[in-house]
Amino acid sequence: MANKKKNASPAAEEPEQEKEKAAGTAAEPETPAENAAAEEPAEPERDEKAEWEARLKEEQDKYLRLAAEYDNYRKRSIKERDALRDDIRSAAIADLLPVYDNLERALSAECSDEAFYKGIEMTMTQLKAIFESMGVSEIPAVGETFDPAMHNAVMHIEDEKYGPGEIVQEFQKGFRLGEKVIRFSMVQVAN
Numbered sequence: 001m002a003n004k005k006k007n008a009s010p011a012a013e014e015p016e017q018e019k020e021k022a023a024g025t026a027a028e029p030e031t032p033a034e035n036a037a038a039e040e041p042a043e044p045e046r047d048e049k050a051e052w053e054a055r056l057k058e059e060q061d062k063y064l065r066l067a068a069e070y071d072n073y074r075k076r077s078i079k080e081r082d083a084l085r086d087d088i089r090s091a092a093i094a095d096l097l098p099v100y101d102n103l104e105r106a107l108s109a110e111c112s113d114e115a116f117y118k119g120i121e122m123t124m125t126q127l128k129a130i131f132e133s134m135g136v137s138e139i140p141a142v143g144e145t146f147d148p149a150m151h152n153a154v155m156h157i158e159d160e161k162y163g164p165g166e167i168v169q170e171f172q173k174g175f176r177l178g179e180k181v182i183r184f185s186m187v188q189v190a191n
Contacts, residue, residue, distance in 0.1 A: 090182050093136055097175065097183055100127055104173070131175070139174035141167050141185045150174060150181055155188035162190035 111117040174185030
């Protein structure tokens with residue numbers, strides 16, 4: 001009989017052990033450490049997602065800054081190009097002003113040859129048309145009030161028949177390109 005108990009006992013113990021294991025694992029409460037261990041794979045995923053979002057935000061910020069920098073560069077280049085073009089036009093016109101002055105002197109001088117005088121007059125008319133097409137205009141002087149931004153006073157007279165700061169005489173014509181003065185008018189101012 002003892003043999004029967006020995007033979008029956010290991011076989012009987014196996015289902016009991018399986019039952020205990022099943023009951024033990026199901027009945028045992030999970031500890032906080034086990035909970036943390038179970039959640040560990042999800043936490044690195046969250047960290048990785050946050051890291052990628054931070055990288056994306058950083059790259060977007062870099063992109064926006066680069067786009068703004070390029071836009072500023074483009075605007076600055078256009079402004080510099082326009083300023084350079086105006087400076088070159090002003091310099092070219094300033095080089096032509098002595099020709100204008102000489103033609104003006106020739107027209108004011110006495111001339112016995114009518115054809116010669118007519119030729120100078122036509123040349124002057126053509127030069128004025130070119131200036132006008134380029135946006136160059138004469139600065140008004142005689143009868144105007146003195147403006148230091150456009151006139152250069154080289155003489156001063158006291159005369160009651162003129163108002164204070166009135167330009168009485170112009171010695172050399174002044175010119176401007178748009179609002180930029182190319183050459184100041186050389187004038188005589190009263191009072």
